[in-house]
Amino acid sequence: MSLQPIEPDDSRIEHKTAVLNGLNYHYLYAVPPGGQFNATVFLIHGWPDLSLGWRYQIPQLLGMGLRVVAPDLMGFGGTDAPKVPPNPINxxxxxxxxxxxAALAKHVGAEQIILGGHDWGGFVVWRCAQWYPKLISHVFAVCTPYTPPHEQYLSLEDLVKGPLPQFGYQIHLASGEVEKSVNDEQSIRQFLKGIYxxxxxxREEPFDPHKGVLVENLPIIGDSRLLNGKILDYYVKEYSRHGIHSTLNWYRTRRANWEEDQGLLDKKQIHTPALFIQATFDSVLKPEMSQSMDQLIPNLTRGEVASTHWALTQKPEEVNAIIRKWLENQGFGTRSSL
Structure with a gap:
């Protein structure tokens, strides 16, 4: 079934804000027609994305009788972007x-939530399911495999020299170099067109997984089929609020994340019912990275789509079908409602 994706000014969603642990968040809020819902789904985006990155999934979830909450992550869009320093990178x-x-769930009155993520949002939802197992009734990730917490610290540089050379771009993103060239509306527009x-x-490339953003190619990048028109205009406006620097702070957190992960070393297994959707042509989050997940997540369902990293918008009907089937098998929604 083809569903009309959400647009920035769509009547099916509300743009809301909430103060969470002292900082202001922007989030999309939507309830099914009639206002009744049988569960709440939180959707967590990645980089360089926004809550609207779930625009093809939100209508389906509403059609299944689910309430949807999709925040902009820290440093993105309408959410605060605290400077580091003086603030901690944590x-x-x-x-x-x-x-x-967890604070947003309390704010909207949800005692339990279904939690979905993509890209950085995928890393977030796996960890959130570990930190808050009673809150997260079900968890799913698109593209991002589960990585357990580790006792020993492995730097990004060692990771790139060793098992994951395709993570080299993260060194460039963390370096502070990218924002020197991507620093106004026009360069942000070219950057987003290229990444998408x-x-x-x-056929000049704007991005190389091993090297990072090829800034010299950005001025000549043409249109994207995945991000264009009023959606692209919205992304450019939202990314121009804070600039790109704050969004890149996510790539500067490796040691901080490892330190906080030490509190989860006895919780490496996730027992929450989980779904993982692999994008078979993802050049960074490659299929072989998810091989150990079945041992770590006993209640794991797998799906895959023939797409690049941008599966949510490149193959939305296939992604939606996998999510719908899994949710129905977990007792949410009905086929007749679609």
Whole structure:
């Protein structure tokens, strides 16, 4: 079934704000027609994305009788972007994001939530399910495999030299170099077009997983099929609020996340019912990275879509079908409601 994606000024959603643990968050809020719902789903985006990155999934979830809450993460869009320093980098970490999700659930009156994530949002939801197992009744991630907490610290540089060379881009994103070139509305627009699949006239690439953002190619990048028109305009406006620097703080949290993960070393297994959707052509979060998940998540369902990293918008009907089937098998929604 083809569903009309949510737009920024869509009547099916409300733009709301809430103060969570002292900082202001923007979030999308939606309830099914009639206002009745049988469960609440939280949707957590990644980089460089926004809550509206779930625009193809929100209508389906509403059609299943579910309430939807989708926040902008710290440093993104309408959510605060505290400067580091003087603030600690932990504000952009997985533990803080988990704490803020729990605070937002309390704010909207949800005693339990279904929690879904993509990209950085995927890392967040796995950790949130560990920090708040009573709050998270079900958890799902698109593209992002579960990685357990580790006793020993492994730096990003060692990770890139070793098992995950395709994470080299994260070194560039953390370096402070990218925001020197991506620093106004026009360069943000070109950057977003490129990350979402736009190419130069001779197929010039704007991004290399091993190197990072190829800033010299950004001025010649053409349109993206995945992010264009009024949606692109909205993203440019939202990313221009704080600039791109605050969103890149997420790539500066590796040690902080490891330190806070030490509180989860006895919780490496996730017993919450879980769904993982693999994008088979993801050039960073590759299929082999999820091989150990079945041992760590006993109640795991797997699905896959033939897409790049941007599965939510590149193959929305396939992603939606997997999520719908899983939720129905867990007792949410009915086929007739679709």
């Amino acid at each position: 504000l952009y970490g997985l533990k803080r994001a988990s704490d803020d999700i 699949g736009g190419r130069g006239p001779n």
